[in-house]
Amino acid sequence: MSMHEKLKTIRLRHEELSALMSAGNLSGDDFKKLSMEYAELSPVVEAFDELEALLAEKRDLKEMLADPEMKSMAAEELYAIEARIPELEHHLQLVLLPKDEADSKNAILEIRAGTGGDEASLFAADLCGMYKGYAAKMGWRFQVVEASENDIGGYKEVVAEVSGTNVFSKLKFESGVHRVQRVPKTETQGRVHTSAATVAVLPEAEDFDVEIDVARDLRIDTYRSQGAGGQHVNTTDSAVRITHLPTGLVVEMQEERSQHKNKDKAMKVLRTRLYDLKRQQLADERADDRKSQVGSGDRSERIRTYNFPQGRLTDHRINLTLYKLDDVVRGEALDEVIDALIAEDQAAALANLDG
Numbered sequence: 001m002s003m004h005e006k007l008k009t010i011r012l013r014h015e016e017l018s019a020l021m022s023a024g025n026l027s028g029d030d031f032k033k034l035s036m037e038y039a040e041l042s043p044v045v046e047a048f049d050e051l052e053a054l055l056a057e058k059r060d061l062k063e064m065l066a067d068p069e070m071k072s073m074a075a076e077e078l079y080a081i082e083a084r085i086p087e088l089e090h091h092l093q094l095v096l097l098p099k100d101e102a103d104s105k106n107a108i109l110e111i112r113a114g115t116g117g118d119e120a121s122l123f124a125a126d127l128c129g130m131y132k133g134y135a136a137k138m139g140w141r142f143q144v145v146e147a148s149e150n151d152i153g154g155y156k157e158v159v160a161e162v163s164g165t166n167v168f169s170k171l172k173f174e175s176g177v178h179r180v181q182r183v184p185k186t187e188t189q190g191r192v193h194t195s196a197a198t199v200a201v202l203p204e205a206e207d208f209d210v211e212i213d214v215a216r217d218l219r220i221d222t223y224r225s226q227g228a229g230g231q232h233v234n235t236t237d238s239a240v241r242i243t244h245l246p247t248g249l250v251v252e253m254q255e256e257r258s259q260h261k262n263k264d265k266a267m268k269v270l271r272t273r274l275y276d277l278k279r280q281q282l283a284d285e286r287a288d289d290r291k292s293q294v295g296s297g298d299r300s301e302r303i304r305t306y307n308f309p310q311g312r313l314t315d316h317r318i319n320l321t322l323y324k325l326d327d328v329v330r331g332e333a334l335d336e337v338i339d340a341l342i343a344e345d346q347a348a349a350l351a352n353l354d355g
Helices: 003-023 028-064 071-097 117-138 167-174 259-285 325-329 334-354
Strands: 109-111 139-149 155-163 176-181 193-203 217-223 239-244 249-253 302-307 310-313 320-322
Touching: 003 028, 003 117, 028 071, 071 155, 071 334, 109 117, 109 259, 117 139, 117 155, 117 176, 117 193, 117 325, 117 334, 139 217, 139 249, 155 167, 167 193, 167 249, 167 334, 193 259, 239 259, 249 259, 302 325, 310 334, 320 334, 325 334
Parallel strands: 176 302
Antiparallel strands: 109 155, 109 193, 139 155, 176 193, 217 239, 239 249, 302 310, 310 320
């Protein structure tokens, strides 16, 4: 099938989806699935329509060149169109790239302090603040759903739900080991220390993504919530621990005072981790495929260094260095890093297609 035929087929499917959704006889889940497919095809159809319109206009302008009175104006417009067509063809290539089905999903963000003791926990808190700032800039909702804090304001572990438009597509390259180099607040000699935190970004699963047999697959335990120092923070068994027996995955939740709310949040995180496990298994099966230059999402990979004495951020996967560390850590300039990662991933994907 030629590229033009493929694009016409996509346009026909787009029209079919529009008709199916307008009929009004779909269930909620079916409508959601079709609307997601429609939204995914829309940029392709819009770019194809625009390209066809430009090509038609180009043909008309070429005919006008034969008219002495219209030649000058037609030549000027033709020059602008011929400059626009390659840009649009490149854009069309990008929107035709195979999509990660999870790109449009919300994300569960997990940050864990690594090597470095208290300084690592403070860095984990800084990373949480960075993503919260970036989410605010993007117009997303950022909600901490579980946190294990220490006495100095750091996080041993923090889990947040980030919801909005195309969240996972923007955050998915953040998974990995983040390293910080700076003088800790507790350091009296002014020496620079190195510590680390691990970030995992998981696409948030929906009910139809993962099937769980609640009666057979889950063990649900309740207990009293505890604070940072181990003391009970309420007098009821509101904290929830859910164990997924087939995989051994365990999720604990105690942020809410309501056992019901903690259970709902724990189930959401569990579904997300099971969905991520399924995605990782599929990725392993496709391990022979060429990997993106950006990285494979391996959470043991050191991806970025934050050097505070020099005000420098370095992303090691794409050799990007920015001297605006404070702006990045506030979340205000993080988009410069994320956009560069996405562009590199797209370039690698296009190269693989050409190869």
